[in-house]
Every structure is written in C-alpha cells, then in structure tokens.
Amino acid sequence: MPDISDTEAALQQLHSIRQSIDNIDAAVIHMLAERFKFTQQVGALKAEHGLPPADPEREREQIQRLRGLAEESHLDPAFAEKFLNFIIAEVIHHHERIAGENGR
Numbered sequence: 001m002p003d004i005s006d007t008e009a010a011l012q013q014l015h016s017i018r019q020s021i022d023n024i025d026a027a028v029i030h031m032l033a034e035r036f037k038f039t040q041q042v043g044a045l046k047a048e049h050g051l052p053p054a055d056p057e058r059e060r061e062q063i064q065r066l067r068g069l070a071e072e073s074h075l076d077p078a079f080a081e082k083f084l085n086f087i088i089a090e091v092i093h094h095h096e097r098i099a100g101e102n103g104r
C-alpha cells in the first residue's frame with residue numbers, strides 16, 4: 001500500500017504530464033485549423049476551375065507517406081491511415097459544399 005506522500009508525488013507527476021498533454025492537444029487543434037484553412041483554398045480553386053472535390057491519387061500518396069512517417073515514429077500506421085481518412089472525408093465534404101455554392 002503506497003503511503004500518502006507517494007500518492008501526492010504521483011498526483012503531482014500526473015498533473016505535470018497532463019500539462020504536456022494539454023499543450024500537445026492545443027498544438028494539434030492549431031495545426032488542424034491551419035490545414036483546414038489551406039484545404040479551403042484548394043476547395044475554392046477546384047470549384048472555380050470545375051475540378052472534382054476528391055483526388056484519390058493524391059489521397060493514396062498522402063496515406064502512403066503518412067504510414068511511412070508513422071512507422072518511423074513508432075505510431076501504429078493503421079491508426080495514422082484512419083486518422084488521415086477521417087480528416088480527408090471532412091475536407092471532401094467542404095469541397096463539395098463549396099462547389100455547390102458555386103452552382104456546379
């Protein structure tokens with residue numbers, strides 16, 4: 001059974017680790033916001049020039065690239081692929097909406 005000072009030390013450590021998790025989560029949100037700003041620009045460009053919202057070849061390349069980066073970083077590549085597919089699906093919805101607003 002750990003004594004009280006052991007538990008207090010563990011709680012302090014937990015708090016400190018959670019501060020780092022909070023910082024990383026904030027960075028992820030900021031990076032996603034920047035990514036969506038750029039993908040919105042891509043969506044506007046595609047709509048303006050009648051290009052399709054989705055580009056499966058580009059998606060395949062990105063997925064392969066990110067799976068490789070995940071492996072190098074000891075992150076599960078299947079998780080990296082699922083995560084990217086989740087984001088790409090949202091981007092494609094945005095592009096379809098922008099194309100619709102442009103009357104295509």
Ligand SMILES: C=C(O[C@@H]1C=C(C(=O)O)C=C[C@H]1O)C(=O)O
Pocket residue numbers: 039042053054055056058059062087088091092095
């Ligand atoms: C952003 C684009 O549009 C779509 C979204 C992609 C993405 O979020 O990485 C990749 C390909 C496209 O299906 C693009 O064509 O570059």
